[in-house]
Amino acid sequence: MSKKNQNIVILTGAGISAESGIQTFRASDGLWHDHRIEDVATPEGFAANPSLVHNFYNERRKQLHDPSVQPNPAHHALARLEREHDGNVLLVTQNVDNLHERAGSKNLIHMHGELNKVRCENSDNAFTWLDNLGTDTVCECCGVSGNLRPHIVWFGEMPFAMDEIQHTLDQCDLFISIGTSGQVYPAAGFAQHAKIQGAKTVELNLDPTMANDTFNESIHGPASVVVPEFVE
Numbered sequence: 306m307s308k309k310n311q312n313i314v315i316l317t318g319a320g321i322s323a324e325s326g327i328q329t330f331r332a333s334d335g336l337w338h339d340h341r342i343e344d345v346a347t348p349e350g351f352a353a354n355p356s357l358v359h360n361f362y363n364e365r366r367k368q369l370h371d372p373s374v375q376p377n378p379a380h381h382a383l384a385r386l387e388r389e390h391d392g393n394v395l396l397v398t399q400n401v402d403n404l405h406e407r408a409g410s411k412n413l414i415h416m417h418g419e420l421n422k423v424r425c426e427n428s429d430n431a432f433t434w435l436d437n438l439g440t441d442t443v444c445e446c447c448g449v450s451g452n453l454r455p456h457i458v459w460f461g462e463m464p465f466a467m468d469e470i471q472h473t474l475d476q477c478d479l480f481i482s483i484g485t486s487g488q489v490y491p492a493a494g495f496a497q498h499a500k501i502q503g504a505k506t507v508e509l510n511l512d513p514t515m516a517n518d519t520f521n522e523s524i525h526g527p528a529s530v531v532v533p534e535f536v537e
């Protein structure tokens with residue numbers, strides 16, 4: 306798959322975690338199925354009804370900690386690629402689960418945040434949080450309750466590490482998009498950015514996406530099958 310010394314950027318979305326038992330966002334039974342995006346994934350939604358938003362993320366954190374939720378062969382294949390490839394491999398995930406790190410990926414950016422972290426709105430400190438979060442939870446950094454929020458990037462908020470991501474895209478030889486519908490920006494613009502500067506672009510997804518014709522190559526099938534095959 307990859308030539309010697311190639312610099313690789315990989316973007317993953319909810320589809321890579323689907324076979325681990327984590328719902329995607331836009332499938333018919335997906336996460337947004339029960340909620341309007343505006344109500345649970347925006348700062349305005351959180352300000353209007355913090356308990357609803359806390360419950361939305363508490364449910365997902367609980368699901369993530371279920372012993373049945375484990376990294377699948379696609380997560381393990383990407384961790385192996387990082388270990389064995391002699392060029393740079395940067396894994397940028399839109400996912401807020403911790404399955405990539407549990408599979409062993411190290412050079413990893415969670416551009417939309419992490420389910421297992423919360424952030425103090427006074428100090429902007431983010432720290433690991435594995436339990437339920439509520440409006441009455443006391444912040445361990447300032448001792449005040451009610452000022453903790455999920456460490457998640459909501460719509461209208463700037464994703465994390467964008468400078469590092471853009472700089473790495475400028476230098477990459479191969480861009481691989483895995484398990485994302487390509488509907489959310491700025492992540493949805495990464496393939497075009499890589500292609501314009503000369504990278505080869507490949508999409509691995511269960512089925513063709515709207516962005517299909519941006520890619521030099523598209524391979525369709527479940528991530529747990531097509532990703533290990535592609536990485537080998």
Ligand code: BV8
Nearest residue numbers: 318319320329330331399460461484485486489490511528
């Ligand atoms: C920002 C919260 C600016 C975390 C999420 C035009 C240009 C730029 C921006 C915009 C624009 N138009 C509108 C915007 C704003 C907006 C946006 O993109 N809106 C969309 C809806 C049009 N973007 C933003 O607001 C972003 N911020 O632009 O900031 C700014 C500038 C200056 C100063 C301040 C701000 C912020 C975006 C992040 C929003 N947060 N979620 C959470 O709760 O998890 S987005 C949400 O969608 C998730 O994070 C998720 O990661 C992301 C993408 O979804 P996917 O991962 O693709 O999941 P989906 O279900 O859609 O698709 C799954 C895919 O997997 C499918 O293709 C399916 O076929 C496939 N699949 C399924 N099973 C399998 C499989 N594939 C393989 N194997 C399988 N088994």
